[in-house]
Amino acid sequence: PIQLIEVDGQVKFPGVYPLAKNAKVSDLLAAAGGVKESAYLARAEVTRNKLTASGATKISLEVDLGLALKKDEVFDIALQSKDRLNVHKIPAWSENHVVELRGEFVFPGKYTIRRGETLADLVSKAGGLTQYAHPDASVFTRIKLKALEKKNLAKLVGDLRIEMASKSLTEQGGSAYYDDGQKILADITKLEPVGRLVINLPNLMAANNDDVLLEGGDVLYVPTKxxxxxxxxxxxxxxxxxxxxxxxxxxxxxxxxxxxxxxxxxxxxxxxxxxxxxxxxxxxxxxxxxxxxxxxxxxxxxxxDSEYMNDLTLWSTATQIIYNSAVAVAAISGF
The missing domain is CATH 3.10.560.10 (Outer membrane lipoprotein wza domain like)
Incomplete structure (x- = not known):
């Protein structure tokens, strides 16, 4: 049978590899394309099956990767079939996460944020707002919310189609409203999710509580008055x-x-x-x-009035989403 070994974690190509003859930890790392910049070289772990009289048990072997990569005899251990090497990430390591400030800031632009940094911290770092800023009209967008918004829109379109089809088949004159319904369906499917998180920027800047922890890709727009x-x-x-x-x-x-x-x-x-x-x-x-x-x-x-749409229960929800999206898009379109 083919003998296999596995590497996971902070390597360029994690996965399962054939066990070469006399292969060691350094050989497996080379096969996996080497370690990433975020790899913690001081400590890694090899998990191995150990056969005993009562069966197989798992044991863990600690490896200093820095020394293993230098072919150290102690830590560049020989590998056995079914061994699994786990390369840890440096504690508290994070990639560069960028947040953008647009509009009426003293120093607008893109900023690299620290882990745990808040929106109020970043506004302060950017020199605060100009005298022409309209903080009450701020628009804060987040990539994660944009994806959720897109998913919810798709669900709403599906539910509305089903409800419209049901009404048109079961009620007299229902087909007369079907065309109007199709128009709003087309409007919804054309909507580009904004991913807006409603915030009260003046309150966030005035108090240290209830602040927003920043994530990579966040954008804050502050328009002119x-x-x-x-x-x-x-x-x-x-x-x-x-x-x-x-x-x-x-x-x-x-x-x-x-x-x-x-x-x-x-x-x-x-x-x-x-x-x-x-x-x-x-x-x-x-x-x-x-x-x-x-x-x-x-x-x-x-x-x-939904009465004019044959009392479609989802109609008000659909139109509200369209209006809200239009207002948000209009607010950020000038940037």
């Missing part, structure tokens, strides 16, 4: 208006031509500049911007 309020959705004309603390949500909607027939006035909500969502209570419809919680950079969303 924005003194407008946007209105989108089921209104006559999607538009932006200068912020006025005496104007109510109804005033902004009126200035956009008013609502359309298919609007769901009971579910109007606001996407704040920070990315958080606030439902609008009916009592706040006529309140001034300050009383209604509106701030510069906020977006008022007037959604479609």
């Amino acid at each position: 924005n003194n407008s309020v946007n209105v989108i959705g089921q209104i006559q004309v999607g538009s932006s208006h200068l912020y006025n603390n005496t104007m109510s949500i109804e005033d902004y909607i009126t200035q956009s031509g008013g609502i359309k027939k298919r609007a769901d006035v009971e579910r109007i909500y606001v996407i704040s500049a920070s990315g958080s969502i606030k439902m609008v209570e009916e009592s706040n419809w006529f309140a001034g911007a300050e009383d209604a919680g509106l701030k510069p950079g906020d977006t008022i969303v007037v959604p479609l």
Whole structure:
């Protein structure tokens, strides 16, 4: 039978190799392409089967790789079939993880971060924000969240297709809404995930608690001060208006031509500049911007009444995702 040995851990090509005649630890490392820069040379481990009268047992042999690579007779031990060499990583070793700061920072750019470094630490390292910064409208994105967002979008598309097909087959006139549903499906499939993590940057910078631990690939966008309020959705004309603390949500909607027939006035909500969502209570419809919680950079969303989509339960979720994504993309498109 072929005799095999294995190497794992911090080598260039980990895997299983045939056992050559008189092969030693240094020979196995050479076959695996050598050790990586992150390999801990002071201590490695060879696991071996030892046959006894009662059967086979596992034993561990410690190896100084630095000496083994120099062909030291003590540590460059001869290998046996089924031996497994594990090359450890240097404790606390980490590759260069880069985070990018864009927009209104004193020193924007890419920064290499330490393990455990926080967002507030990095903003401070970058000299803080300029006087023109709008920290409430910051957009923080993360690669891991982008992947999760993409997965959730794919699931939503599948669920919505199934629900639409079911409605069109079981209800009269259902097919009339199928085309509209296909349009929104097309919009969702075209969405490029942003991977936004909603943060309150002023709070993070003011306090040492609840801070965000940074990861490689994170990006923080801080836009220039924005003194407008946007209105989108089921209104006559999607538009932006200068912020006025005496104007109510109804005033902004009126200035956009008013609502359309298919609007769901009971579910109007606001996407704040920070990315958080606030439902609008009916009592706040006529309140001034300050009383209604509106701030510069906020977006008022007037959604479609799901009754016009045959009460598709996933419709509101789909449209909300599209609006939220559009707001986030618009916030970072200027960088």
